[in-house]
Amino acid sequence: MSAPRLLIDLEKLHHNALTLVQRLAVDSISVTGVTKAALGAPEIGKVLLRAGVESLAGSRIENLESMCRGGVPASRTLIRSPVLSQVDRVVAHADVSFNTELDTISALSLAADRAGRTHGLILMVELGDLREGIMPNDLEAAARQVLHLPNIALKGIGTNLACRSGVSPDTNNMAVLSSLADSIEASCGTMLDIVSGGNSANIQWALSGTDTGRINNLRLGESILLGREPLQCQAIDGLHTDGITLVAEVIETKVKPSHPWGEIAQAAFGEPLPSIDRGDIRKTIFAIGHQDTDHYGLLAPQGIKILGASSDHLIVDSSRYHENLTVGSEVTFGLNYSALLRAMTSPFVAKVMMKSSTPRLPAETVQSCRA
Numbered sequence: 467m468s469a470p471r472l473l474i475d476l477e478k479l480h481h482n483a484l485t486l487v488q489r490l491a492v493d494s495i496s497v498t499g500v501t502k503a504a505l506g507a508p509e510i511g512k513v514l515l516r517a518g519v520e521s522l523a524g525s526r527i528e529n530l531e532s533m534c535r536g537g538v539p540a541s542r543t544l545i546r547s548p549v550l551s552q553v554d555r556v557v558a559h560a561d562v563s564f565n566t567e568l569d570t571i572s573a574l575s576l577a578a579d580r581a582g583r584t585h586g587l588i589l590m591v592e593l594g595d596l597r598e599g600i601m602p603n604d605l606e607a608a609a610r611q612v613l614h615l616p617n618i619a620l621k622g623i624g625t626n627l628a629c630r631s632g633v634s635p636d637t638n639n640m641a642v643l644s645s646l647a648d649s650i651e652a653s654c655g656t657m658l659d660i661v662s663g664g665n666s667a668n669i670q671w672a673l674s675g676t677d678t679g680r681i682n683n684l685r686l687g688e689s690i691l692l693g694r695e696p697l698q699c700q701a702i703d704g705l706h707t708d709g710i711t712l713v714a715e716v717i718e719t720k721v722k723p724s725h726p727w728g729e730i731a732q733a734a735f736g737e738p739l740p741s742i743d744r745g746d747i748r749k750t751i752f753a754i755g756h757q758d759t760d761h762y763g764l765l766a767p768q769g770i771k772i773l774g775a776s777s778d779h780l781i782v783d784s785s786r787y788h789e790n791l792t793v794g795s796e797v798t799f800g801l802n803y804s805a806l807l808r809a810m811t812s813p814f815v816a817k818v819m820m821k822s823s824t825p826r827l828p829a830e831t832v833q834s835c836r837a
């Protein structure tokens with residue numbers, strides 16, 4: 467089989483999604499399955515639906531379109547603000563989109579009219595992470611304007627934390643979102659079906675036994691695909707962290723000095739990393755690089771130490787690996803979100819969907835996250 471390849475264990479992803487859907491249902495929180503790191507792969511979308519997610523979401527319209535083409539029978543949500551030049555595609559392939567700009571919402575209204583449809587809308591609120599969102603004080607005015615637009619249905623409000631600045635979801639900011647939902651309903655005389663509290667970073671908060679208030683939806687990607695919550699990069703109890711793994715192939719393995727020699731200038735990707743002279747080591751090169759993954763986010767099996775990468779080469783110290791690697795040997799790596807996203811996006815990495823639960827990574831590989 468060709469390498470590099472991502473091994474995607476659909477049964478493990480199903481288990482992760484089902485477990486989260488069931489745990490959150492206790493607090494009446496529905497799950498929107500986010501397949502953006504999987505580029506909207508229809509096979510994964512179908513598995514998440516089978517596990518009970520309420521709808522599927524992606525951040526780019528292309529990914530929602532590929533779920534459409536793949537015959538995934540789901541309600542589809544676009545979770546990044548629509549690109550103004552793509553509003554017709556958004557109306558055609560997303561039932562709901564997340565928005566913060568009235569210019570875009572007006573264009574969606576016109577596009578929905580042209581298509582003879584009603585487009586659902588979630589207004590995103592800024593609660594401190596400083597990525598997308600309407601400032602809380604401006605939310606009510608925005609909601610009023612949206613309610614006047616034809617072919618647009620205001621479905622609810624949402625927020626997104628812990629993505630840009632690492633602001634954690636907590637009792638305070640979640641209570642602010644709940645009270646914004648209450649005040650908009652009271653002042654605008656409308657019901658908000660969805661109060662979407664956030665992403666995988668909200669799981670600890672949601673499952674902590676705290677009062678979840680009006681929050682009745684979370685949008686989950688990483689926690690389903692990798693079994694981890696992103697705040698502390700911890701494995702979530704009872705979930706598989708090796709539902710997706712990456713297999714790479716050896717193209718060179720030699721005993722070489724650990725230290726470079728010659729005049730040192732810039733390397734291909736900026737400053738060369740400082741290296742300590744440890745004498746000769748077994749250096750092994752895998753045919754995978756920056757163009758395929760984020761090597762800082764790869765979790766190597768015990769005995770393999772990642773030394774660095776360039777566009778097409780991953781260089782490791784395999785001196786302590788239990789197996790004698792030769793040219794053509796394959797090694798399975800775990801991934802963090804960044805490594806997964808890039809590998810999924812690389813046309814050079816094959817994606818292999820499996821129904822069985824074959825290669826399990828050794829426990830020590832899957833527990834930790836990134837260096």
Ligand SMILES: *Cc1c(COP(=O)(O)O)cnc(C)c1O
Nearest residue numbers: 500545626665666685686687688
């Ligand atoms: C990416 C994203 C998510 C999903 O985040 P995970 O950490 O993968 O669960 C949810 N909401 C928005 C707006 C996003 O951009």
